[in-house]
Every structure is written in C-alpha cells, then in structure tokens.
Amino acid sequence: MSTLLEVSGVSVSFDGFKAINNLSFQIGPAEMRAIIGPNGAGKTTFMDIVTGKTRPDEGRVIWGDKSVSLLKLSESQIARAGVGRKFQRPTVFETQTVRENLSMALKNKRGPFDVLFYKRNADGAARLEAIAEEIGLTDQLPRIAGELSHGQKQWLEIGMLLAQEPKLLLVDEPAAGMTPEEREHTTDILVEAAKTRAVVVVEHDMEFVRRLNCKVTVLHEGSVLAEGSLDHVTSNQDVIDVYLGR
Amino acid sequence: MQKSFLARNPSVLIFIGCLAAFTLAVTLLSEATGATFISTSFVKTLGKTLCLCLIAIAMDLVWGYCGILSLGHFAFFGLGGYMIGMWLMYERTKTIVTNSLENATLPPTADEVRDAIGTQIFGVVGGAEIPPIWLFADSLFAQLALVVLVPGLLALVFGWLAFRSRVTGVYLSILTQAMTLALSLYLFQNDSGLRGNNGLSGLQNIPGLSHISQATLSIWFFWASAVALALGYLLAVFVTNGKFGSVIRGIRDDEARVRFLGYNVEGYKLVVFTGTAVIAAIAGALYYPQAGIINPAEIAPIASIYLAVWVAIGGRGRIYGAVIGAAFVSLLSSWFTGGGAPDVPLGFYTIKWTDWWLVLLGLSFVAVTLFAPQGIGGLIDKLVRKS
Numbered sequence A: 001m002s003t004l005l006e007v008s009g010v011s012v013s014f015d016g017f018k019a020i021n022n023l024s025f026q027i028g029p030a031e032m033r034a035i036i037g038p039n040g041a042g043k044t045t046f047m048d049i050v051t052g053k054t055r056p057d058e059g060r061v062i063w064g065d066k067s068v069s070l071l072k073l074s075e076s077q078i079a080r081a082g083v084g085r086k087f088q089r090p091t092v093f094e095t096q097t098v099r100e101n102l103s104m105a106l107k108n109k110r111g112p113f114d115v116l117f118y119k120r121n122a123d124g125a126a127r128l129e130a131i132a133e134e135i136g137l138t139d140q141l142p143r144i145a146g147e148l149s150h151g152q153k154q155w156l157e158i159g160m161l162l163a164q165e166p167k168l169l170l171v172d173e174p175a176a177g178m179t180p181e182e183r184e185h186t187t188d189i190l191v192e193a194a195k196t197r198a199v200v201v202v203e204h205d206m207e208f209v210r211r212l213n214c215k216v217t218v219l220h221e222g223s224v225l226a227e228g229s230l231d232h233v234t235s236n237q238d239v240i241d242v243y244l245g246r
Numbered sequence B: 001m002q003k004s005f006l007a008r009n010p011s012v013l014i015f016i017g018c019l020a021a022f023t024l025a026v027t028l029l030s031e032a033t034g035a036t037f038i039s040t041s042f043v044k045t046l047g048k049t050l051c052l053c054l055i056a057i058a059m060d061l062v063w064g065y066c067g068i069l070s071l072g073h074f075a076f077f078g079l080g081g082y083m084i085g086m087w088l089m090y091e092r093t094k095t096i097v098t099n100s101l102e103n104a105t106l107p108p109t110a111d112e113v114r115d116a117i118g119t120q121i122f123g124v125v126g127g128a129e130i131p132p133i134w135l136f137a138d139s140l141f142a143q144l145a146l147v148v149l150v151p152g153l154l155a156l157v158f159g160w161l162a163f164r165s166r167v168t169g170v171y172l173s174i175l176t177q178a179m180t181l182a183l184s185l186y187l188f189q190n191d192s193g194l195r196g197n198n199g200l201s202g203l204q205n206i207p208g209l210s211h212i213s214q215a216t217l218s219i220w221f222f223w224a225s226a227v228a229l230a231l232g233y234l235l236a237v238f239v240t241n242g243k244f245g246s247v248i249r250g251i252r253d254d255e256a257r258v259r260f261l262g263y264n265v266e267g268y269k270l271v272v273f274t275g276t277a278v279i280a281a282i283a284g285a286l287y288y289p290q291a292g293i294i295n296p297a298e299i300a301p302i303a304s305i306y307l308a309v310w311v312a313i314g315g316r317g318r319i320y321g322a323v324i325g326a327a328f329v330s331l332l333s334s335w336f337t338g339g340g341a342p343d344v345p346l347g348f349y350t351i352k353w354t355d356w357w358l359v360l361l362g363l364s365f366v367a368v369t370l371f372a373p374q375g376i377g378g379l380i381d382k383l384v385r386k387s
C-alpha cells in the first residue's frame, strides 16, 4: 500500500520537555485512523507538526506521491498541498455567516488578486450547498456563525474542512461537548469522508472510536505505544497500565 | 440569481447621493458662484475634510477590516503631499524667475534659470543647488506618478519586512509609529532636500492657472476631493464586500485559522497595507494644495494616532463610520481650536477651548471605547435595524 503521509523519527521539545519523542507514523491515501492517548501525550502537538505550526527539532515529514518534505513549507502551503485541520476548540469565523465561512474554505485559487476578482458561480454554489447538506446546516447558511450551537460549530468546521477538499483530514477531538445524537452524526460524516481520503481522528471517547471501526494508534509521552485494532490495543498490557487502567 | 453590485450595497447610493448633494450645495453657496455664504477659506476646510475622510477609509480598511492597527498612515499621506508639492513649488518658482529675468539684456540660459530657481527655493536652508530628488519636479506627470510610487514602495518594503517576520498587534503599531517618526525627523533636517522644517509652501498657487481666482480653484479642488472620496468609497465597498473582505476579516479575527485554510496571510496583509498607503497618498496629494503648505510636523506620530481615533469614534469595520468619524471630529476640532467655540468662564477659571479641546477629545475617545465600542456607526446601525 502506498503512503500519503510518513512521519519518521520526529522529536520536539518545549523548554527541555520532550513533547514528541522519536515519533513515527504512516497513513495511506484512503484510510481512517484514530489516535488515542492520555492528556499531554502529544496528540495535538503531532498535528501542529504536520500542519507546520510547530517545527520539529529533528525527524522527517514526507508527503504524497512526490515525497515532498512538509518541513520546508509554510502553514498555508501545507494546507494548499492538501492537509486540512480541525482544531480542538471549534474555530470558525464567528462574525461571518455560515455561507461566508464555507465559501472561504471552498477549494479555489487562494492568491489575493484571484480572490479579489473572484466571481460567485453556479459550480461553487452547488458545491457549497452539497457540503451544507452533508453537515446538516442547509437551513443555517445565512446565519452568523457565532449564533450556532456548539455542535453546529463543530460541524461547520468539519464542513469547512471538506470544502477544502484535502487529501488528509486531521480532526482533533471532534466529539467533545456533543450530545449522543450529535456524536452519531459526526461519526457518519467522518466515515463518509474517509472513503475518499485519509482521516486522522484524535479522540478520548472509546465508544466514539469503536464506532469509527478503524486502526488505532496509542500515543504516550510523545511516542507510539501500540498500534492495531481497538481490541488489540486495549488488550495490550502497556496500554492498560498507562491509559485505561488509570 | 446574482444581484447587481448596487442592489447588494444600497449604502453606496445613499453615500454618493449625500456627497453629491453636499458638493452641489457648497458650490452654489460659495464665492466661486458669486454667493457669499461660504467663504473661500471654509470651502478649503471642507475640501480638506473630504481628503481626511478618504484617508480614514484607508485606515478603516487596514485596521477595521484587516486588523492591522497601523499608526503610520499619515506618513504616506504626507509623502503624497510632498510629491505633488515639489511640482507645484518648482513650476511656480520657475514662472517667477523667468518673469523677473525677462527684462535682462541677454535672454537667460537654462542653467541660469535653474540656478535662480535653486537659490529661490533652497535659500532658506542655506543651499542653492537643486537636490537630485527634484530631478522630475518640472514634470507634472512624473510627480503624479511619484505620488503613488514613493509611498507605495515605502509601504511595500516596510510591510514586507514586518509581515514576513510575523510582527503583529501592538509591536506592529509601535513599528509604524517609529517609521513615521523617523521619516518626519529626517525631513526636519535642512539637507533632506525638502527644505527642512520650512517644508514646501505656496502650494495653493497652481502653475499656469494664475489667472483663475482662489475662489474658483478652491471649488475645483473641492470637487476633485469629492470625486476621489466617492471612488475611494466604491473601491472600499467592492474590496470588503466579496470574498476578499471575508478573508481579511478572517485575518483580523483569527489569522492562524486563515493560514490553515491555505491563504497566504502575509501576502494579503501586504496587499491591504500597500493599497491603503496609496489611497492615503492620493488623499494627501489632494489635501496639501488646499492647505497651501506642508512641513514635516504634519507627519509627526501624533497625526496617525488622531487618524485611529477618528476611525474608532466613527466606528471601525464600517466604511461610512470612518467617513463620519473623520468629518465629525476634524471639523469639530477646527471649530474648537480655531476659536469658534465660546470660552466658558467658571469664575475662578476660564475654559479656553483652544487649550481644552484635546482633553475633550481624549475623554470622548475613552467614552466611546467604554460605552459605544462600535462608535457612531454602531449607533446608526442599531437605529436602522430597529426601524
């Protein structure tokens, strides 16, 4: 199987504290992966490294067929290369409408002058409607995003990710603060997305991870502790000791 | 269906309608048409106010929409004024010099004319040579191009350095203050080539138009300022309304998020910073012929801070708010500082508004920040929405 993203031997420390320690990780082009691990394990920092927010002290991050090093690219270049990210806290543009939020994310040319002379068109409108439908926010399109409920904001953010048409989706704790029905809907969206692209989901909630029904990577103190099916890793003694058996 | 630009932005028609009515009214009441209701000097004040409204629009774009609190945009305004001022002063001095040499027995050579111009302009700073930066001063076209190019290039280089290093927030504001301070200190020097603290003067006299009265010229400039303001308003609405506006408001609210959407935030900031610098420069080039004089004090750091105060009082993030703020505060300011406001005798102390106006302005700024953070524009929005 070909790999889409290959992270190898990556380490990063903050003021001497090793948040990521010789971490290696691989994912294929149409794969769903869950990352679990206790608080402070380095899950968010891992995403920071892949998306260019944090530069590692050592290691390699290789992307795509052409094996480009993501370490040489800026955040916006990495995003344009096809890495989309959802933050732990819902971050949508609260003063703008749902439509404006989605429209900004929609895959199009990103240069200042391309955007300045951008003409709304039927194709873009159709793509936008389709995404709104998928995340269940069709009725909310004209609303100001700041007025949405917590769960709706999470979906809007996922919708913005889908609109970017990334090859890899990094999703940090999507189900946090959601009601059980909302969680179910979120799982459906993610599973659907993973049919055509790679999706990495960080999540605490075991039920949620079980429903994703995918390979699981357990992170602990900045490196991989175990990897495999959920049943496989949850029966691993190390995992039980550091994580489940708290 | 996609509605037309004007249908989506009814405020444009309202604004341009009001501006046109105002321009017409001032023209009819001015000395230029033989009426005596509005003096020529007040027409100039109003024309200058329109230019200040234009730079306020620039400030609103860069700060209110894109979130870059530039405290240096008056540097671009002043540079625009200097660039047009060079042509005005050079050509007018040339006319004076050639007239005075006309009666000489031999017709003056080009060198003699040049030397006489040099002595005439730079005598006050102890020089007679025309500095190299005045190379194109005899060409209106070149100096008009420099009105755009010099401030535009300064903004481009400054912005590129600052944004590339991801300087943001209060650090960027301080850096822009340093820029305008450095420029003003440089221009204060006698050997800066722009007459030091004397600045450029006599700019109200337009070369080749000496047969036209100031009353008429003042109306021409007033009209030019009104047209520039209308175009600036249209441009600002166009820029902020579509997707570009969405992106720059996104940068204002959460620039990291915009980056992760794949937008090159630094590039956008540079476009907005440089574009608004050019708008400021054009406003300045229209302002100083009406003011008649420009000197380095005009671009002291405080000028750019006032600009931010106008926009804050008017309501940032609303283009008409910036216009209202600049017009309201600057007209009020010239009323108070020009001795228009009656002194208030308190018995033990007399409040002289020429001294106390700044205190009043400072207090109003604090009051707006605390009680109406959306400014006057925000209050208008509330009224419109209620009705």
Ligand SMILES: Nc1ncnc2c1ncn2[C@@H]1O[C@H](COP(=O)(O)OP(=O)(O)O)[C@@H](O)[C@H]1O
Pocket (backbone or CB within 6 Å): A014, A015, A019, A037, A038, A039, A040, A041, A042, A043, A044, A045, A046
């Ligand atoms: N920018 C930073 N500066 C200092 N320490 C950080 C920074 N980012 C993360 N850390 C530390 O790195 C560790 C891993 O954090 P994080 O990746 O957020 O964990 P997780 O998402 O798995 O809960 C934590 O101990 C955290 O305090």
Ligand SMILES: [Mg+2]
Pocket (backbone or CB within 6 Å): A043, A044, A045, A088
């Ligand atoms: Mg985290």
